[in-house]
Amino acid sequence: MSFPAADPFILRAVDGRYYLYCTSEDGSGIPIHVSDDLVHWQRCGTAIGKDTARWGVGCFWAPECYEINGKYYLFYSADWKENPTGALENFRIGVAVADDPAGPFADMADKPIFDPGYPIIDADVYTEEGRYYLYYSRCCYEHNVDGLEESWIYGVELKPDFTGAIGEPVLLLRPEQEWEGRSAAATGRRWNEGSYLLKHNRKYYMTYSGNFFAGPDYAVGYATADTPLGPYTKAPENPILERGAQVTGTGHNCMFRTTAGELMICYHGRTEATGTDRIAFISPAHFDEQGRLVIDAE
Numbered sequence: 239m240s241f242p243a244a245d246p247f248i249l250r251a252v253d254g255r256y257y258l259y260c261t262s263e264d265g266s267g268i269p270i271h272v273s274d275d276l277v278h279w280q281r282c283g284t285a286i287g288k289d290t291a292r293w294g295v296g297c298f299w300a301p302e303c304y305e306i307n308g309k310y311y312l313f314y315s316a317d318w319k320e321n322p323t324g325a326l327e328n329f330r331i332g333v334a335v336a337d338d339p340a341g342p343f344a345d346m347a348d349k350p351i352f353d354p355g356y357p358i359i360d361a362d363v364y365t366e367e368g369r370y371y372l373y374y375s376r377c378c379y380e381h382n383v384d385g386l387e388e389s390w391i392y393g394v395e396l397k398p399d400f401t402g403a404i405g406e407p408v409l410l411l412r413p414e415q416e417w418e419g420r421s422a423a424a425t426g427r428r429w430n431e432g433s434y435l436l437k438h439n440r441k442y443y444m445t446y447s448g449n450f451f452a453g454p455d456y457a458v459g460y461a462t463a464d465t466p467l468g469p470y471t472k473a474p475e476n477p478i479l480e481r482g483a484q485v486t487g488t489g490h491n492c493m494f495r496t497t498a499g500e501l502m503i504c505y506h507g508r509t510e511a512t513g514t515d516r517i518a519f520i521s522p523a524h525f526d527e528q529g530r531l532v533i534d535a536e
Contacts, residue, residue: 327379375431418448432490447489454486
């Protein structure tokens with residue numbers, strides 16, 4: 239794509255069109271773009287931002303949008319205005335709703351969905367048999383593990399009306415594989431973030447990103463489980479998407495199927511021409527005979 243689109247999420251809506259929701263470079267709002275063919279995109283609005291949000295004051299990041307019973311629910315991260323301790327990172331996750339995938343969206347509440355007591359970002363929602371599961375990343379901020387700050391991925395069941403969580407969050411993934419620490423020396427941090435869940439042949443596949451989002455080693459791995467809340471086992475062949483000759487910083491993906499049923503992955507990356515801007519890329523994906531997730535990126 240030719241425009242900045244970090245943390246991209248693509249919804250194939252009931253109208254047959256593709257809607258792209260993403261993080262803007264300044265974090266002031268969540269842009270929406272629309273396409274009929276995944277090639278030609280047109281800006282069609284802003285889902286939510288600092289001028290319309292009820293609880294967030296900035297850092298509107300990592301949106302995902304779902305059609306549920308004729309309405310569109312946008313889950314996103316933002317900086318929460320309630321910050322009595324003055325935390326430098328005070329992110330939480332909220333949900334906004336609209337009648338149309340292009341909006342306008344309105345927050346469902348004047349507060350985040352729930353407060354686990356630490357900053358969280360990167361919402362992903364999976365639904366099965368009438369139950370909803372929220373996956374999120376605990377931020378590195380003030381989460382010290384053996385001298386480094388780490389982000390971990392958790393899952394929790396949501397109330398069907400999205401007004402809160404059911405039970406306690408479950409730790410699903412933490413940085414453990416060698417490749418996930420490539421940016422640790424330079425940043426003092428290790429990451430597992432940007433999860434996305436899909437199901438294939440009764441197995442749950444969670445893709446996620448590791449390393450510093452603004453660095454060249456940002457990359458995608460995956461883990462599998464037999465239930466939505468794990469336990470998850472990371473694939474030994476990780477990472478399955480990483481820097482190449484032309485594109486670096488490949489990460490924070492979603493997955494979707496085209497109108498023809500083709501499985502695709504959408505992720506952001508950088509090139510020499512884009513500089514620090516993150517733009518979205520779309521590549522085919524498939525499962526091989528051994529059930530491994532394979533990204534067919536150039």
